[in-house]
Amino acid sequence: MALLYFICKDLRPFHIIEGEGFKNLMKEVAPFYKVPSATFIKKKLAEKYEVTSLLFKQRLLNAEWVCVTCDIWTETMAEKGFLGLTVHFLEGTSMCSRDIGVTELKTNHTGEYIFDRMRFILSNWNVPISKVRCVVADNGANMVAGIRLLVGESNYLPCFAHTINLISEATLKDDVIKVIINKVRNIVKFIKNSVNNSDKLRKIQIDSGASEGSVKKLILDVSTRWNSVFYMIERFLLMVRPVTIILIDNSNAPDMPSPQEIEILKQLLPILRPLEYVTKEASGERYVTISSVIPMLNCLVKQINLVQTANDIVKQVKTTLLKEIDKRFAKIEFNSNVAIATLLDPRFKALHFQNATACGIAIQKLKQLVKSTTPSSSDGGAGTGGDSDDDSTNKEYDFWEIHKQLAMGQRNRKRATNDDEVTLYLSNSVSYLKSSPLKEWEEMKLMFPMLYKQARQFLVVVATSVPCERLFSKAGAIMTKNRNRLTSKHLDKLLFLGGCSHEEFFA
Incomplete structure (x- = not known):
């Protein structure tokens, strides 16, 4: 079973255990162990999947609500299309x-075929459509059509990260910015594609006093992820001096950005930094994300406005960025799933709504939902815990500085005393930013039993379909040239078992 775990967890091909090197390793480690065949391991894969999937189905059965993310991926070697669900x-x-x-x-x-495949996968896991709170995906027309057939218009949520990516692409289309970024990209390729140049870059850093562990490499951007452009620029600016030395010594080197262009990049980075933070923060799987969308957008706009620049080109980029954010997220506060989730996050509540009408509509909808909710009988307390938001020792970039100022003002207001759950809950102070909204609700569920059930329903939604993109990154690692005959059934099982914890796998 340990061999199967090794193959699933590390995304290894089945035939690795039939290689001469692996057999020699096992002979040294366990001389009396007979290495099984790949056929035997495939059989064990099916058996393990059968047992483990049954246990996971029970977990899904116990879940009140689920959120689904989905995406389509094309495997280039075999030119096959795959639909993935998390x-x-x-x-x-x-x-x-x-x-x-x-x-x-x-x-x-x-759309009809995608709908059929999604329904088939959910059926295999005994997940009724009525339990699916939301489906999150990018805005591809066929994908959206399939989701609408599955759960309806109101339960489709566009991927927040995908929209941010579109905003970034539109913002960085400025002709001057494109030229400068292309210069950086060409330099990165020139150095990374040459062993000699890479060695020189490493040597220059060591000669300047850097230790082996602190030597840095240039970063090349990826077309599908805008934040990789940010990381490429950031790392390039950090390494301008050693890079310049390499380019000067090579007559075939690409053009180095001029001092004026480097200054533009330096002034551009603070404008893009809040966007990078939002992209990263919204893509988590282990913490609540949907309720952070409206607060992050409010802080994002204000953080960008705080950045001052004297350069006309960077000023134009800043203006374009703010216009794109406004255009693509103009109606986000009217999205019930996002708005109500924000209200139900004890850290944020109504603090970041910019549209009073949208906030009012969300509150009224929440009150209507509470009226039709049966109280939970679970045990719990009524307090709200957490540590202070004040982190005076941290002098680094703080995206949430604006939120902390709003929260401080809200905590000083007079609280409501009536017995309406929604009104009373919203009038109480917001929780501290670093607190867990799910843990906060466990402490408040006796005081707000109806709201507790709504919180469990709305906070299950994730903000992005990035988890499904990560799934396909794993799939791409599995579908290598060594495994292009791997069936989709084996791929499905490998990915599922690879996602199991050690405890789950060996249970």
């Missing part, structure tokens, strides 16, 4: 997630 649910105060399906798409990717 499921997210709450267990106590923990956010849980798992890859539950990678199925090959054998006909045209129509």
Whole structure:
């Protein structure tokens, strides 16, 4: 079983155990152990999947609500299309997630066909459609059509990270900025694609006093992830001097950005930094994300506005960025799933709403939901815990500085005393930023039993479909040239078992 765990967890091909090197290793480690065949391991894969999937189905059965993320991936070697699904649910105060399906798409990717495949995967895991709180995906027309057929218009949520990516792409389309970024990209490729240049870069850093462990490499951006452009620029600016030395010594080197262009990059980075933070923060799987969308957007706009620049080109980038954010998120506060989740996050409540009408609508909808809710009989306290938001020892970039100022003002207001759960809850002070909203609700569920049930329903939703993108990153690692005959059934099982913890796998 340990061999199977090794193959699933480390994304190894089955035939690795039949290689001469592996057999020699096992002979040294365990001389009397007979290494099984790949056929035997495949059989054990099916058996282990059968047992482990049954246990996971029970966990899904116990979940009140689930959120699903989905995406389509094309495997380039075999030119096959795959639909992937991940499921997210709450267990106590923990956010849980798992890859539950990678199925090959054998006909045209129509909305009806995608709907059929999604329904098939959910059915395999005994997840009724009525339990699916939201489906999160990018805005591809066929994908959206399939999701609407599955759960309806109101329960489709566009991927927040995908929208941020579109905003970034539109912002960085400025002709001057594109030229400078292309210069940086060409330099990064020039150095990374040459062993000699890479060695020189390393040697220059060591000669300057850097230790082996602190030597840095240049970063090349990836077209599908805008924040990789940010990391590429950030690292380049950090290494301008050693890079310049390498380029000067090479007549075939690409053009170095001028001092004026480097200054533009330096002034551009603080404008992009809040966007990078939001992209990273929204893509988590182990903590609540949907309720942070509206607060992050409010802080994002204000953080960008705080950045001062004297450069006209950077000023234009800043203006474009703010316009793009406004254009693509203009109606976000009217999205019930996002707005109500924000209200139900004890850290934020109504603190960050910029549209009073949208906030009022969300509060009224929440009150209507509470009226139709049966109280929970679970035990719990009524307080709200957490440590102070004040972190005066941390002098680094603080994205949430604006939120902390708002929270401080809200805590000084007079609280409501009536017995309306929603009004009383919203009038209480917000929890501290570093607190867990799920743990906060466990402490408040006796005081707000109806709201507690709504919180468990709305906070299960994730903000992005990044978990499904991570699933396909794993799939890509599995579908190598050594494994291009791997069936989609084996791929599905490998990905599921690879997502198991050590305790789950050996249970």
